[in-house]
Amino acid sequence: MASREPATGPAAYDPSEESVWRPLRLLLGSMDDDIARVYADAALDGIRPTHVMELLRLHARGPMTITELAASVHLTHSAVSQKVAALRKAGMVRTVPGADARTKRVALTAKSRRIMPRLAAEWQATEQALVELEAELPYPLSRVVADIGQALERRSFHDRITALLARDPAWQ
Structure with a gap:
């Protein structure tokens, strides 16, 4: 993982290089x-x-x-x-x-x-092609989406992000 040190110019840390x-x-x-x-x-x-x-x-x-x-x-x-x-x-x-x-x-x-x-x-x-594609998968995307939706009902994405930002000195 790249350094999170603030820098400028061509060697600056670019968080957009990482994406889940x-x-x-x-x-x-x-x-x-x-x-x-x-x-x-x-x-x-x-x-x-x-x-x-x-x-x-x-x-x-x-x-x-x-x-x-x-x-x-x-x-x-x-x-x-x-x-x-x-x-x-x-x-x-x-x-x-x-x-x-x-x-x-x-x-x-x-x-x-x-x-x-x-x-x-x-x-x-x-x-229909999506239904066929999902039948080939061990864990269909439609199930993932439903599971993510349920998790976000328990705690919103906004709340998850702001909790992490509250602990990040760069956000302050």
């Missing part, structure tokens, strides 16, 4: 890249794996405000707003007037409605 969960982020990124390749192979231009849930949700529930869409997919307003901007640019969604002049709703375009059956099929195939 970086391999998980890289694995998930690689899996998303494989899904993107599926879209590219099928000539589904303008579709990114990170946008499909929102498109499927709009297809199932109809036009929604960004706030409603964000709540339905458990993301922040800001994150969904950025996704909607990208989807609008790709011609997948448009905004339509809402109940009052201040409100706009996000709606699918004809272009995106045409590919919804394919996106739903890919989502289901991906979920």
Whole structure:
């Protein structure tokens, strides 16, 4: 492990070189890249794996405000707003007037409605592939996630981090 001595310049300690969960982020990124390749192979231009849930949700529930869409997919307003901007640019969604002049709703375009059956099929195939993959593992990731969720209900990640920082002189 590298020295934790404060330093400057090229020899400075870089805590980002150590990461328990970086391999998980890289694995998930690689899996998303494989899904993107599926879209590219099928000539589904303008579709990114990170946008499909929102498109499927709009297809199932109809036009929604960004706030409603964000709540339905458990993301922040800001994150969904950025996704909607990208989807609008790709011609997948448009905004339509809402109940009052201040409100706009996000709606699918004809272009995106045409590919919804394919996106739903890919989502289901991906979920099935994950079930098959987990069957090969001694301890499935979905179980790990549930176990981590239960542990965090007992003591939040925030509380765990702040307790460690309280003992670290560099944080003071």
